[in-house]
Ligand SMILES: [Zn+2]
């Protein structure tokens with residue numbers, strides 16, 4: 001069968017024909033920043049493992065309480081091509097809606113709010129993106145690559161984006177307010193812990209204030225890792241360019257991306273959702289953050 005659409009064949013077909021499906025991907029589903037050498041570099045999301053304790057994180061944004069001091073977005077996090085941690089910004093705020101909501105639809109799984117017996121069992125549900133407040137920081141705990149060309153290499157510090165889900169935002173807003181008169185969150189260090197539970201928030205469940213660093217201290221501490229990363233240290237200790245990193249896909253780009261995701265998820269984008277959409281739009285559900293947890297992602 002010859003694939004007729006745009007955006008290349010779905011990964012399953014590319015694999016079957018022996019093609020290099022990695023090379024044929026329309027784009028990586030990640031956040032990126034552009035380095036001075038012109039290359040794009042993936043910016044990973046901050047995460048810690050269940051049960052992990054006292055992982056130091058230093059904020060790079062001032063993140064004062066004023067609106068717009070740090071961005072918020074709605075994102076889809078999903079498994080794609082065998083790996084977790086894929087991210088795409090949800091377009092559901094547009095009048096055209098978001099085709100990825102449909103591409104990621106799944107069978108209803110009961111949650112604590114479900115009426116029992118649940119009438120939704122057996123139905124398909126669209127998955128809306130989850131809201132996140134976004135900041136940039138540096139995770140100050142060494143990470144050792146387990147596989148790939150860098151296996152064995154130790155990364156002492158990790159520049160990353162913190163994506164705070166709605167249910168934890170209140171705590172971060174409190175910190176923003178608390179530190180507003182002290183120049184904001186920039187340079188503030190937190191020790192992060194996570195409950196010993198696979199379903200707990202992957203950005204940690206307890207954020208304990210643990211001191212602060214001046215720009216001079218950050219420059220000194222991160223000079224080496226910044227050089228390895230490919231950024232001048234002055235830029236390494238600044239938030240990522242959100243205009244670039246958090247760029248929304250156009251409807252055309254999203255349509256192409258959704259085809260690949262839908263193919264892998266066995267969703268027919270041209271079919272209306274079998275039960276749920278036909279009966280009530282209220283049956284869309286927000287993404288559960290814990291669903292996208294994954295040990296394959298180095299964060
Ligand atoms: Zn969406």
Ligand SMILES: [Zn+2]
Nearest residue numbers: 110111114118
């Ligand atoms: Zn249910």
